[in-house]
Amino acid sequence: MLESQRPQGSVVIIGAGTQGRRLAYMWSSRGGLVYLVDLNQRQLEEGLQYVEQLRTEAQHSGTWGDVRLATPDSLESLLHGAWLVVECVPENLALKRKVLTQLDKLAPESTIIASNSSSYGIGEIIEGLTLKSSQRLLSAHCYWPPETSAIEIMGHNQTDPSLINLLYDQCEKHGFSPFRVRQSSIGYIYNRIWAAIKRETLLALSEGICEPQEIDAIFKDVLKTPKGPCEQMDIVGLDVVLDIENHYAEARGGLPSQPREYLQKMIKEDSLGVKSGRGFYDYKAQNGH
Template sequence: MKTIGILGAGTMGLGITQICAQAGFQVVLVDIDQAIVDKTIGRIATIIQKVIEKGQAPETTKDFVLGHIKGTTNLNEVADCNIIIETIVEVMEVKKKVYTELDAICRPSAIFASNTSSLSITELAAVTERPEQVIGMHFFNPPQITKLVEVVPAMKTSEETVKAICTLAQKLGKNPIKVKEAPGYVVNRILTAMMNEAVAILGEKLATVEDIDTAMKLGAGLPMGPMQLADMFGLDIALQVSQSLFKEYGLERYHPHPLLQQKVRAGHLGMKSGRGFYDYSKH
């Protein structure tokens, strides 16, 4: 388990690439656009430089991490990787196409791990000739900070694959929990219901954004309120997850509130856009 391929250079791909490289793994980061790959690696360098400047890491850290990352648009570059962690767009047909291509080029022993929390791992595994080596490995945003990884065996995933992914998670400084395959797993099922209810309370003008967050932090002992969490998560992602869970379960608690949909349509996506439930443009 020396070389890891990361598919997708978005927010999750960035964080997972960074923690894998910091742990000493050789990482091959793949995306369809070289400019995105280069930008992501540049952001990793900036993040680490800030950590160094705060005295939280030695001066050699940046060179060490960047020296363990290779960025490319060529999927064939992951052919010799031991584990592939996929973080690409949450569209089943796109993922299936990529998994079919991976299956043809990767070594027979390679494990394919998907970061999805809403799509079926079993369905992805079915397009490969190695369903026993396909598994869910769900990180949380930001991967550099959050300690949990949900490990999700598909119908035919072997126990050896489960053990390998749990071991990898631990080497990355994470606490893995084994979760039965079901849309949303554990965390997103609970968080989505909570965030939807918080948005409903805001929509009914029962409390302000700030007071909702204060109530849940002081009253429920949460480290972060649901509105701030939604902004960090990304309101577009929160909406996507909510819609997916509502489609799967048909439960009202997962039905996205119109206010959330309105925010997304307006381009108010949270921290990443500068505005969500809070305004970040002044910071």
């Protein structure tokens, strides 16, 4: 298949959550057919509404593609016409392994299988699995919010390089800003660097060097970002931040324990960030409760 050609067939996206519906919008932006697959009918409908909302806000001169909703019952027939399938299921390693094993079993060997996992590289997910054609599996991780066009493409030691080239080319044509991760890397490029910023932030707080407000203020003053590290961690959820940090610690070794201990203490006090009303900041007080 020539890289300059648009692949024939559809794109299938497994999971209609925040990432899945965003990908449905992007991959349907050049007239292609996209299937959004989820067990939850309400999530599917909300996903389609989200795609339509983004389209009304977009400056777009071309032809929009068709986004169709489907349940996993029809997955096998959908995959037979797909050039790409992307898993966007929750960040649970066992679930991702189950889904990718099923996709490898059902999809034709010409179909590229991509994982959108943010914290597990494709090599980690498929380690120990018996697969039919592992050379067509790779990671394709994009970011949030929608105006962030970056997507990181990373293979494993058996990924066919031509498929990485093909996906890179297609991502460019569909409005992404693709980045090639040339070696297996936990956290890809951006999240790996961002993890170090979060870790050093937590270490500084654990040592009593400053307050969260001061870290955010100086970070925003110097880098001109809209939010600082503590504000960002509150949005993500401190329990999720701890899960990610534990993953880095298990994989790398030698990382300081104080950042994880600091998070554990906050979580025990039900300070999870925005979702619990309190984290580094008190959101209940801000909202007048």
